[in-house]
Amino acid sequence: GNSVTQMEGPVxxxxxxxxxxxxxxTATGYPSLFWYVQYPGEGLQLLLKATKADDxxxxxxxxxxxRKETTSFHxxxxxxxxxxxxxxxxxxxPNPINTGTASKLTFGTGTRLQVTx
Amino acid sequence: DGGITQSPKYLFxxxxxxxxxxxxxNLNHDAMYWYRQDPGQGLRLIYYSQIVxxxxxxxxxxxxxxxxxxxxxxxxxxxxxQKNPTAFYLCASSTPGHRNTEAFFGQGxxxxxx
Numbered sequence: 001g002n003s004v005t006q007m008e009g010p011v012x013x014x015x016x017x018x019x020x021x022x023x024x025x026t027a028t029g030y031p032s033l034f035w036y037v038q039y040p041g042e043g044l045q046l047l048l049k050a051t052k053a054d055d056x057x058x059x060x061x062x063x064x065x066x067r068k069e070t071t072s073f074h075x076x077x078x079x080x081x082x083x084x085x086x087x088x089x090x091x092x093x094p095n096p097i098n099t100g101t102a103s104k105l106t107f108g109t110g111t112r113l114q115v116t117x
Numbered sequence: 118d119g120g121i122t123q124s125p126k127y128l129f130x131x132x133x134x135x136x137x138x139x140x141x142x143n144l145n146h147d148a149m150y151w152y153r154q155d156p157g158q159g160l161r162l163i164y165y166s167q168i169v170x171x172x173x174x175x176x177x178x179x180x181x182x183x184x185x186x187x188x189x190x191x192x193x194x195x196x197x198x199q200k201n202p203t204a205f206y207l208c209a210s211s212t213p214g215h216r217n218t219e220a221f222f223g224q225g226x227x228x229x230x231x
Contacts, residue, residue, distance in 0.1 A: 034219055043123075043207055043222035044160075089159065104150070104175075105209075105220055109159035 002027045004090050006108035013080055013115050021075040021111045023064075023090035031092040033057075033066055033073040034105070038087045047075075047088070080115045087112045119144045123208050123223035129231050130195065130202060138193045138226045140208035147212060149191035150220065153177060154205040163206075166191055195228065203230050 007022040025031065032051045036044040048057030053068035062077045073090060090108040121142045130136045142149065148167045152160040162175030166185040180199025185191055191210075195202045205227050211220040 036222075041225075041227075043121075043224045044209075045222070046219045049219055104162060104165060107152075107160040109157065 002031070002092060002094060002106045004092055004106055004108035006088075006090050006111050009087075009110075009112035011111060011113050013113070015082055015115055015117055016079045017115075019075070019077040019080045019084075019113065021088055021090075021113070023073045023075065023108060025071050025073065025090075025092050027071075027092055027094060027106075029095045030068070031094050033064070034091045034093065035062070035064055035073070035075050036089040036091060036107075038089065038110070040086075044089060080113070082115045082117060085113055085115045121208060121210055121221055121223035123206075123226050125226060126224065128226055128228045130228060131231060133197045135194055135196050136228065138195070138206055138208075138228070140191045140193065140223060141189055142191075142208075142210045142221075143189060144210055144221060145188070146210035146221070147188070148210060149185070150209045150211075151175075151181075151183065151191070151193045152207045152209065154207060154225075160207065163193065202228055204228060 003026045005024050034049045035047040037047045038044050048059045050057040050066040056065045064073050064075045087110045089110045091105045093105050124139045150165040151163040154160050161177050163181050164183040166172035169188050172183050172185050182194045205225050207225045208223045209220040212218045
């Protein structure tokens, strides 16, 4: 079956530090890959996405590149801010060619990021 | 504005009671989902529906029930058979069959057994 593995948190960084949150996946064919962010007490918001190999998703200074050869989609940001403190989820969505409908998302366990001054 | 609305935000249940969580969307999405979130376990799929009047069990459906009588609505009932219902529940919707379309989430309902 499909699965997503994320690095365990919490990740604690000082403001302006470089961020990497690792994400690897197992899936048939070429899934779509997503990063979602969850602020305390709220639902999930899409942060960025990539739908094919070598695509780079980016938003709000965050980036992630779809690496088929290493089945990875690591999240990076060059300079984090206190306002980036949240839980980050990596997720995949199967290719409809493989599953017919491709509706279901599979999530990683989430990585909590804490940014301090 | 288009979006997904979950209500209530907080819900308290007594032992042996059934409770129903509401989820409404005006995004015209065909597919809707219910996830349960527990600390350290990420999101687990309870039920999903790809069209009206049809739904499928997810990974942890025991103790839950759903209905999909209207495209916009996908309520979740937590029954007394669910032995550990205290959790954060998230509803989502998407367009099925489109690999580049993300799921949109509601703000969640926090259910506590008292």
